[in-house]
Amino acid sequence: MKHREKPKYSVRQNVCFMVRTAWEKRRRVLLLCVVVAAIKVALDLAQLYVTPEILTRVEQGVPVGELLTTIGFFTAALLLLQGAAAYCDAIRMPGEVDVRCAIIRMISRKSGETSYPNVHDSKILKLEEQAQRATSGNDDAAEHIWRTLTELLANLGGFAVYLLLFSRLSRFLILLVVLTAAADFFVSHYISEWEYRHRDEREQYDKELHYFLTQPRQIQLAKDIRVFGLVPWLRELREKSMKALSAFIARRERTYLWANVADVALTLLRNGIAYAYLIRQTLVHGWPASTFLLYFTAVSGAASWVTGILTQCSQLHKESIDLSKIQEYLNIPEPFRFEGGAQPPAADGYELRLENVSFRYPGTERDILSHIDLTIHPGEKLAVVGLNGAGKTTMVMLLCGFYDPTEGRVLLNGQDIREFDRSAYYRLFSAVFQGFSILDTTIAECVAQTTEHIDRVKVDHCLAQAGLTEAIAKFPQGVDTHFGREVYLDGVQLSGGQTQRLMLARALYKDGPILVLDEPTAALDPIAENDIYQKYSDMTAGKTSVFISHRLASTRFCDRILFIADGGIAEEGTHKELLAKGGAYAELFAVQSRYYQEGGVQDEEES
Numbered sequence: 001m002k003h004r005e006k007p008k009y010s011v012r013q014n015v016c017f018m019v020r021t022a023w024e025k026r027r028r029v030l031l032l033c034v035v036v037a038a039i040k041v042a043l044d045l046a047q048l049y050v051t052p053e054i055l056t057r058v059e060q061g062v063p064v065g066e067l068l069t070t071i072g073f074f075t076a077a078l079l080l081l082q083g084a085a086a087y088c089d090a091i092r093m094p095g096e097v098d099v100r101c102a103i104i105r106m107i108s109r110k111s112g113e114t115s116y117p118n119v120h121d122s123k124i125l126k127l128e129e130q131a132q133r134a135t136s137g138n139d140d141a142a143e144h145i146w147r148t149l150t151e152l153l154a155n156l157g158g159f160a161v162y163l164l165l166f167s168r169l170s171r172f173l174i175l176l177v178v179l180t181a182a183a184d185f186f187v188s189h190y191i192s193e194w195e196y197r198h199r200d201e202r203e204q205y206d207k208e209l210h211y212f213l214t215q216p217r218q219i220q221l222a223k224d225i226r227v228f229g230l231v232p233w234l235r236e237l238r239e240k241s242m243k244a245l246s247a248f249i250a251r252r253e254r255t256y257l258w259a260n261v262a263d264v265a266l267t268l269l270r271n272g273i274a275y276a277y278l279i280r281q282t283l284v285h286g287w288p289a290s291t292f293l294l295y296f297t298a299v300s301g302a303a304s305w306v307t308g309i310l311t312q313c314s315q316l317h318k319e320s321i322d323l324s325k326i327q328e329y330l331n332i333p334e335p336f337r338f339e340g341g342a343q344p345p346a347a348d349g350y351e352l353r354l355e356n357v358s359f360r361y362p363g364t365e366r367d368i369l370s371h372i373d374l375t376i377h378p379g380e381k382l383a384v385v386g387l388n389g390a391g392k393t394t395m396v397m398l399l400c401g402f403y404d405p406t407e408g409r410v411l412l413n414g415q416d417i418r419e420f421d422r423s424a425y426y427r428l429f430s431a432v433f434q435g436f437s438i439l440d441t442t443i444a445e446c447v448a449q450t451t452e453h454i455d456r457v458k459v460d461h462c463l464a465q466a467g468l469t470e471a472i473a474k475f476p477q478g479v480d481t482h483f484g485r486e487v488y489l490d491g492v493q494l495s496g497g498q499t500q501r502l503m504l505a506r507a508l509y510k511d512g513p514i515l516v517l518d519e520p521t522a523a524l525d526p527i528a529e530n531d532i533y534q535k536y537s538d539m540t541a542g543k544t545s546v547f548i549s550h551r552l553a554s555t556r557f558c559d560r561i562l563f564i565a566d567g568g569i570a571e572e573g574t575h576k577e578l579l580a581k582g583g584a585y586a587e588l589f590a591v592q593s594r595y596y597q598e599g600g601v602q603d604e605e606e607s
C-alpha cells in the first residue's frame with residue numbers, strides 16, 4: 001500500500017495560521033464565518049417550524065387573523081434570514097480573496113528571495129508547487145477553508161439545537177440519526193475519497209493534456225511544426241492524453257455510483273425506522289399531526305447536520321494537508337543569511353577573493369572546483385576562459401553568492417560573504433548570465449526592471465551603450481513597445497543578439513559596482529561584438545568586472561585572463577603573457593585563429 005506522508009502541521013496549527021492571517025489582513029472574514037453560520041441555523045429552524053406551527057394553529061381552530069399573523073411572521077422571518085444570508089454571501093468573497101492573495105504574496109516572496117540552492121532542490125520545488133496549488137483558485141484550501149469552517153460551525157450549532165429538541169422526545173431517535181448518518185458518511189466518504197487519493201494521477205493527466213493543447217500554439221514551435229510536418233504527431237499526442245483523462249473520469253464515475261447507492265439505501269432505512277417509531281408514538285400518545293410532522297422533518301434535518309459535521313471535518317482534514325504545504329514551504333530553512341546579516345561595506349571599489357575554495361553541486365559526488373585561490377582587485381577587468389564544462393560559470397556563481405563553497409571562503413573586501421545579508425550582497429552586482437531571461441513588458445521596463453520611476457534618459461543611454469538605439473527607433477512606440485509575444489500580441493520579437501544586448505543594457509542600468517558577464521556576446525555578430533569590446537572600458541570604468549568568453553581574442557581588453565581547467569586555474573596572465581608561455585591557452589588561441597586564418601585564406605583563394 002502506498003505510504004501516505006504525514007503533514008508536518010496539524011489541523012489546529014493550520015487553522016490557527018489561517019485565522020492569524022485573516023486577523024492581520026481582513027478581520028471581517030472571521031466575523032462573517034460566525035454570522036453566516038448563525039443565519040444558516042436560524043433559517044433551518046424557521047423552515048423546520050413553519051409548517052407544523054401553521055398546522056397547529058389550524059388544528060386549534062384559531063381565528064383567520066391569528067393564522068395570517070403566524071404565516072406573516074414566518075414569511076417575514078424567512079425572507080429576512082434569506083436576505084441576510086444572500087447579503088453576507090455577496091460581501092464575504094472579496095475579503096476571502098484578499099486573505100488568499102496575502103498568502104500568494106508570501107509564497108511569491110519566498111520563491112523570489114529564498115536561498116539560491118533551494119531553487120534547484122527538487123523536494124523544495126515540489127513543496128512550492130503544492131503551496132501554489134493550495135492558493136490558486138477560489139475553491140482551493142487557502143480560500144475554501146472559510147466556507148468549510150462556516151459549514152462546520154453551522155452544522156455543530158444546528159446539531160446542538162436539534163439535540164435539545166430530541167431530548168424532550170427520545171434518545172432512540174438521536175441514536176438512529178447519529179448511527180445512520182455516520183454509516184452513510186463513512187461509506188460515501190471512503191468512496192468519494194477516491195478522487196482525493198488519485199489527485200496526483202488526475203493532475204498528471206490534466207498537465208499532459210494542457211501541455212499538448214497549448215504547446216503547439218507557441219511561436220517557437222511554429223517552424224518545426226511545418227518543417228517536420230508535426231501536425232499528425234501532435235494530434236496523436238493530444239488524442240492519447242484525452243483518452244487517458246476520459247478513462248480516468250469514467251473510473252471515477254463508476255466509483256461514485258456506489259456512493260449514491262449507499263446513500264439512498266441508508267436514507268431509506270433511517271426514514272423507514274423513524275416513520276415506524278413516530279407512527280407508533282402518535283398512536284400511543286395521541287399526538288397531533290403537526291407534532292408528528294415536526295419530529296419526522298427533524299429526523300432528516302438532524303441526520304444532515306451529523307453528515308455535515310463529518311463531511312466538514314473530513315474536508316477540513318484534506319484542506320489542512322494542503323495548508324500544511326504552504327506553511328512547510330514558507331518555513332523551509334534558509335542556508336543563507338538575509339535579514340539578520342550584516343550590510344556589505346560602502347566602498348569606492350570592491351575586492352573579491354576566493355580563499356582555498358572547493359565546490360561540488362548539492363547531491364553530486366564530484367568537485368567542480370578544487371582549492372582555488374584567486375583575488376580580483378578593485379577595478380580589475382578579469383577574463384575567465386576554458387573549455388565547456390570547465391567550471392567558469394560555477395566560479396562566477398560562487399563569486400555572486402548563489403552557492404556557498406563546499407570548502408574555503410569567498411571574501412568581499414576581506415569579509416566572508418556568509419556574514420552579509422545576501423540580498424544586500426546581490427545588490428552590488430550587475431550581471432548578464434547565460435540564457436535569455438527577459439520578461440514580456442515594455443523595453444523601458446525590461447531595462448529598468450521596474451514599472452515606476454524609470455529614468456528614461458538613463459534607459460536611452462544604456463540602450464545606446466548596448467548598441468540597440470537604432471533597432472528600437474524602428475519600433476512603433478520606441479522604448480514603450482512591448483517585448484515578446486507571449487503576453488502582448490503587439491509585442492516585438494527581438495533576435496537572439498538583440499535580446500542579449502537588451503540584457504546588457506539592463507545590467508548597465510543597474511550600475512552595480514561589480515559587473516559579471518557570462519558570455520554576453522555569444523549571440524552577437526562580429527561587428528556588434530567588436531562594438532561592445534570598444535565600449536567595454538567605458539562600461540566597466542570604476543567597477544570590478546568578470547568576463548567569461550569562449551572567444552579568446554575578446555579577452556585581450558581585460559587586465560588579466562584566467563584559464564580554467566581540471567577544476568583549477570591552469571594558467572593566468574595577460575593575453576601576451578599567456579601566448580608567450582605557449583601553454584594550453586596559446587594552443588587554444590592557435591586553434592581559434594587558425595580557423596579564421598584558414599577561412600580567410602580560402603576566401604582569398606576563391607576570390
Ligand SMILES: Nc1ncnc2c1ncn2[C@@H]1O[C@H](COP(=O)(O)OP(=O)(O)OP(=O)(O)O)[C@@H](O)[C@H]1O
Nearest residue numbers: 120361364368386387388389390391392393394395
Ligand atoms: N546545477 C548543477 N548541478 C550539478 N552539476 C552542475 C550544475 N550546474 C553545472 N554543473 C556541472 O558543473 C560543471 C561545470 O559547469 P559550468 O557551467 O560551470 O561550466 P562552464 O565552464 O561555464 O561551461 P560552458 O563553457 O559550457 O558554459 C559541468 O560538468 C556541469 O555539468
